[in-house]
Amino acid sequence: MDLMKLRAQRRSSFWGKEVLPYLGYVLQSGVAALTLFALIAFSAWYTSLVQHIPAGFPIRWIMLVLFVPLTVNSSFRTYLAPADTVFLIPQESRMKNYFQGSWTSGVVYKLLGLVLIFLILWPLYVRSDVNPKPFWLFLIVLVALKLLASYGCWKELRMVSRRAAFAYRLLRYVVLALSMAAWLWQPSGRSLIFIVLLAATYLAALRLPVKHPVAWEKLIAQEKIQSGRVLMVLGWFVNIPGRGQRVYARRWLSWAGNNIPWKPEAAYRYLLMKSFVRSDILGIVVRVGILAAFLAWWQRGGIVGIAIYWFFVFLAGVQLSSLLRFHSESFWLHVYPVAPGSRRRNAIKLAFQIQLLFAAVTWLPLLGAGPERPGSILMALLGGIVLCLLSRYFAGRKKTEDDDDDE
């Protein structure tokens, strides 16, 4: 069995048959055009920032906050399927050939993204840091740290103990954060010695835990998460049937949804709320919200702050539109005595309520502009509410255009 070929076939099948057919819809969608517009607006704002950098600009902190997650985060697409635990296990000793492609693509594409962001940030860094590091040396350090994190992540995937894997994941974050901080704040020579010593210790530590030759179950679960994420992003633009998504226990949020009215018409909202608080979408919306609040507060004095606020309210609406596709093919909604159309109606209502809450919370930092600009602050909030209403309107309109599954 040619394992390299098998992986290549699976890869082309995923991207060619599951993703490519939807790309046309993504390009056609208004969301894609608006995102492009936002990128152009960001470019204009960024160019202006680079030309007029404020005094005391915290560039090192910004570089740290941006590059630590970018270097630490690693993932590998293996395209493994549950049936592989039966059919590929006899090939276990040869699976290195299969995973070669996963390692290469998992590192190369992310490195390209990292280099691109580095190139974008470089003008800001070199103009605002009092003692900037040399371009090539900075790039080499970034690439080396990325390779180190990817190698660590791959080893974690093979660890037998889940606790050990979790501990090593934390260690990876600490090692990369310390290395990046040392590189940004300390002189080049001293920081390089520190990074090399830390990396060597980390690599030695990675040899200690017991590892599976191939961690089948973990890799299959990871693959499900990875493919689910790709389809989730596509799902923002177009309906994709039958996609699974990652579920987080989040016991501290188990109360959410318990106060939803106890009646059959609202039963689906209960299911949706439970699904929302345990989904990726909640995490994304919260992260977007924190970023929105921070940026809106930072630019609170001018129109840029309001534009940022509106953009993020719109973005939250796009993310929350995923709720409309949650459980769209649920078996039980055909069997249980819920009213026709209940699924879609409840999804639209819940997405609207959450977006409205998002709009209210992320608007609060704009109040920091002070009492002298009450008109524009109020206008920002009204604009946010209008965006929420528009999201609701378009979701409802889409309902009438689609062949609704439950009506």
Add this chain to the structure above:
Amino acid sequence: MNGNTVLDIQGLSGGYSLNRPVLHDVSFHVNPGEMVGLIGLNGAGKSTTMKHILGLMNPQKGEIRVQGKKRDEDAETYHGSLAFVPESPLLYDEMTVREHLEFTARAYNVPRGDYEERADRLSRIFRMQDKMDSLSTQLSKGMRQKVMIMCAFVARPSLYIIDEPFLGLDPLGIRSLLDFMVELKEGGSSILLSSHILSTIENYCDRFVVLHQGSVIAQGSLEAIEAQAGTAGAGLEEMFYTLVQGRD
């Protein structure tokens, strides 16, 4: 059959393709407080019959009434009158056991107090008290099947459609399920039960419907089936074997 029939299927023909129906003129009924065993080989049409009852497939011919109502007359009342336990557990990954029960109770409009009382009792009967706040992904297959059963029982409709409920259940789970079904039956509920474990259901079902290649080849009480099979003094397994054997 009488006016009080809970489930009434008359002349049902249906399947995935118009040209090749799976079911041929299937007729049977389930009375209040009755447990009926739907038995047949793999591919005999048991699951297809159940899918038609659940409204997941539309009959090509014939009609299905639950509590005297067809699905297209009043879908909500129709579905509110039945609960289904599938052969393979179908659970939401995002919900705990307790939340599955609550979602079902909400959908079936079970009063909150009744839900809490039933959920508590069912968790004890099926030994799931310490799993009530676990996500469905953290359960074994047998436990997932128990959740399916508990969801159906928390709804308390007049008709239960139960497809191969014993698969994956431990012996205590099977016993609890059988005891609970008897209790429901005595309380007036009706059960249509499909299973291959004939020796188990033989002693629990009031009547049997034997499906073979999409047609009803025998139905009635154990004695009636015995007479149709011509196997005096034999068990249900032997009767079924005799009925099916000569028809291949």
